[in-house]
Amino acid sequence: MPLTFRRARPTDVDAAxxxxxxSGPxxxxxxFARPGRSSATDFLRHAFLQGSxxxxxxxxxxxxxxGQVLAAGTAFGGEVNLGYMLAATRQILGYFGLxxxxxMVRGLQLERIICPPPRRTLYLAHLGVAPERRGEGLGSQLIDHFLHCGRHAGLPMAALDVSVANPRAQALYERLGFSVQVERPSTLPGVASHRYMQRPL
Incomplete structure (x- = not known):
């Protein structure tokens, strides 16, 4: 049964x-996690509800x-990198305070492994499917939806990053036409190296 896609709403927070x-725990x-104080999902909820x-x-x-949300994700181009950085800075300051x-330092360290996307490229991110429904083709539908959006916008290329610890996801992306361009090694504790993948639109 195909998914019906729509823009997210604030009321989707619990499902989304x-x-x-x-997509990248x-x-x-x-x-974003502060052991004994707050989890990464606590901050993600805060930022999601902020909207920007x-x-x-x-x-x-x-x-x-x-009516049940089974998949979520986003896609954007490098043109929004500055705006996204400013929004994230405001959200971090508002949530984490001192x-x-x-x-912010940890975020900059991560950007050496998962880099901001180039201009004129549709970058797919935060792709997630309900665990109990994985393997049913919902991830392919989610990606196809974003690829369609990119073609409609006239963009020439789509891209994403995948953890080397997630070979199942990489295999899906390869079936959908993505190929690995570069592997960025990680020296950060608990964070695997990531592979940057692209495909023409």
Whole structure:
């Protein structure tokens, strides 16, 4: 049964955040978790409800069946890098307060492994499918939806990053025409190296 895609809403927070988090739990934990104080998903909820930036509800899509959200993700180009950075800075300052500088440093460290996308490239991110429905083709539908959006926008290339610890996801992306361009090694604790993948639109 095909998914129906729509723009996310603030009321999707409970369904969308676990899916977004599942797209890169190690990286999210490295950047945003404060052991004994708050989890990465606590910050992601805060940022999602703020609406702006790459974590906000306005930038996300959800895929539904029978009114149940089963997939989520976002896609954007390098043209928004500065705006996203400013929005993330505001959200981090508002949420972490005095701990914000350390969070920002960790975010910059992650950007050496998962780099901001180039201009004129549709970058797919935060791709998540409900665990109980994986293997049913929902991930392919989610990616196809974003590729269609990129073609409609006239962009020439699509790209994404995948953890070397997630070979199942890489195999899916390869079936959909993506190929590895570069592997960026990680020396960060708990964060695997990532592979940057591209395909023409």
């Amino acid at each position: 955040i676990p899916l977004i988090y599942s 190690d990286a999210f934990d490295y950047a 930036g790459q974590f906000g509800w306005r930038q996300h899509w959800v895929g539904e069946q029978d 701990a914000s500088p350390a969070v």
